[in-house]
Amino acid sequence: MSTTSTVNTARYTNHNAAAKKLNLKEKISYGFGDFGNGFMFDLGQIYLLKYFTDVAGLPAAAAGGIFLVSKFFNAIVDPVVGSSIDYRKRIGSRGKFRPYLLYGSIALAILTVLTFISPNLSTMGKLMYAYASYMIWGIGYSFVNIPYGSLGAAITQNAEERTQISTFRQMGSLGALLITSVIVMPLIVQFHDPKIGYPAVMAIMAIVGIIGFFICYRNCKERVIVKEGPREKLSVQSVLKTFIQNTPLLTIVLMTVFSISAYNIKSAMIAYFAQYNLGNVELMAYMNFIIIGSSFLGVLILPLLVKFLGKKKTAMLGFCIGTLADLANFLLPSNVYVFTILASIAFIGISLPNGITWAFVSDIIDYGEWHSGERKEATTYSLFNFSRKLAQALSGFLSGIGLSLVGYVPNVAQTAHALIGIKALLCLYPAVAMFIAMLIIGFLYKITDKRHAEIVHELELRSGH
Numbered sequence: 001m002s003t004t005s006t007v008n009t010a011r012y013t014n015h016n017a018a019a020k021k022l023n024l025k026e027k028i029s030y031g032f033g034d035f036g037n038g039f040m041f042d043l044g045q046i047y048l049l050k051y052f053t054d055v056a057g058l059p060a061a062a063a064g065g066i067f068l069v070s071k072f073f074n075a076i077v078d079p080v081v082g083s084s085i086d087y088r089k090r091i092g093s094r095g096k097f098r099p100y101l102l103y104g105s106i107a108l109a110i111l112t113v114l115t116f117i118s119p120n121l122s123t124m125g126k127l128m129y130a131y132a133s134y135m136i137w138g139i140g141y142s143f144v145n146i147p148y149g150s151l152g153a154a155i156t157q158n159a160e161e162r163t164q165i166s167t168f169r170q171m172g173s174l175g176a177l178l179i180t181s182v183i184v185m186p187l188i189v190q191f192h193d194p195k196i197g198y199p200a201v202m203a204i205m206a207i208v209g210i211i212g213f214f215i216c217y218r219n220c221k222e223r224v225i226v227k228e229g230p231r232e233k234l235s236v237q238s239v240l241k242t243f244i245q246n247t248p249l250l251t252i253v254l255m256t257v258f259s260i261s262a263y264n265i266k267s268a269m270i271a272y273f274a275q276y277n278l279g280n281v282e283l284m285a286y287m288n289f290i291i292i293g294s295s296f297l298g299v300l301i302l303p304l305l306v307k308f309l310g311k312k313k314t315a316m317l318g319f320c321i322g323t324l325a326d327l328a329n330f331l332l333p334s335n336v337y338v339f340t341i342l343a344s345i346a347f348i349g350i351s352l353p354n355g356i357t358w359a360f361v362s363d364i365i366d367y368g369e370w371h372s373g374e375r376k377e378a379t380t381y382s383l384f385n386f387s388r389k390l391a392q393a394l395s396g397f398l399s400g401i402g403l404s405l406v407g408y409v410p411n412v413a414q415t416a417h418a419l420i421g422i423k424a425l426l427c428l429y430p431a432v433a434m435f436i437a438m439l440i441i442g443f444l445y446k447i448t449d450k451r452h453a454e455i456v457h458e459l460e461l462r463s464g465h
Contacts, residue, residue, distance in 0.1 A: 022164075031165070031172035036211065039212060040112045043206075046270075047198070048115060049064070051116055057118075057123070064397045064400015066131055067393055067397055068394075069135075071396060072390070073135050078142050078386050081139070081142040082376075082385070083378070085146065085379075096150075097147035098151065100146075101147060104213075108140045116202045148213075149385065151222065152361070153361070153366070155223060156223065157456050160307075166302075170354060171296065181267075181270075181284070181285070188201050245371060248445060251441070252364060253383065253387035257390050259391070260354075260392065262322070262350065262429065262437070265430060266343075266347075278336050287339070291343045294347060295351040298348040311449060317349075318351065319434045320349070323431050326343075349434075350430075350434065361380070366452065367452075368380050370455045403425075406424075
């Protein structure tokens, strides 16, 4: 045991209420937070690249660069935002995290619409606007998503209930992804001018997002209450110390770079695959309805799998299923039926580790407090979010650069080389990335469910001193 683990944390954190059972309403409401989140986040992941290339008229490589630079910038901003939340001196009656969901979601909705506006400027002017709007959007997203993610560790410390709220969170995320994937493009094509259609439809989606966050804010309660902020001053060194000393966090960060980049590149490329490989962009709505809808099966059986296999082995099983299905999809000839079936299996697979990840992060927050004597939910979650932003940057960059390398030209029939390249970006890269993620979690992650229970028990004993 680390010497730092003997620090008495009673003066910092109250764990006594954390054992209280959650009712179903609160669990579902927590999932609505990610439902609302998806109605703003998923729009950028699925449609922004296509908007940049096909509506704003930006070169594919330049559009990919927007994702790379903006996401990397926001990855650096995340720990700053997270630490600023943890180091707040005054915490009001509404809690440490919940107020950000209420007010931040409104600002994020406005910023979401602004990213889908292209002013009548030169190509360089449009690029500058795209960079600025997406980077500012990322800052707004951090001030909503980090408190929301941190809230999960403050609701409960019970391992079974953490799996359950993670399941509802993943259901909310998938629900938003399903709806936005299915209805957005058919709504946009109803407008004669896509420059009007995109921001109009995104505004409707963003309003739904605000409602989702409000439901979460209204019905969730913070129970693991931090009495005092961290003793050390906020600095770059304190943030790096939190990162370096938490080995499980480092492992999940590395895993997430591969798993989320696999997930996001699928979302970005399926519109291109439907339009050019299958010949009809409107097929995207039907395929996504089946593919994403099927992934709910994985989420529904997630608690049962965790009960029998544990979180770690369940995550590895999901990665294995996703890898095999995507590899088969790449090797077989393009056919809408075969593709949809295999893509559905792959999404079922990847929904398992994506759902469990939230429970991993909450466990890692407990580990960090056990190890260091200080509870830093927002800092820890923001450092985890750093990996998600890197993965998003990687997937956006690979999508844009990949399209450029394979010879993609917007709104014309593609060459055979370009069609193979689109399919490789959609299927082959995710298969390789998920296989690497499986190896990382299998060999490097050491917090078993049993070990986490021991850590929580020790934290409860300290807070009772």
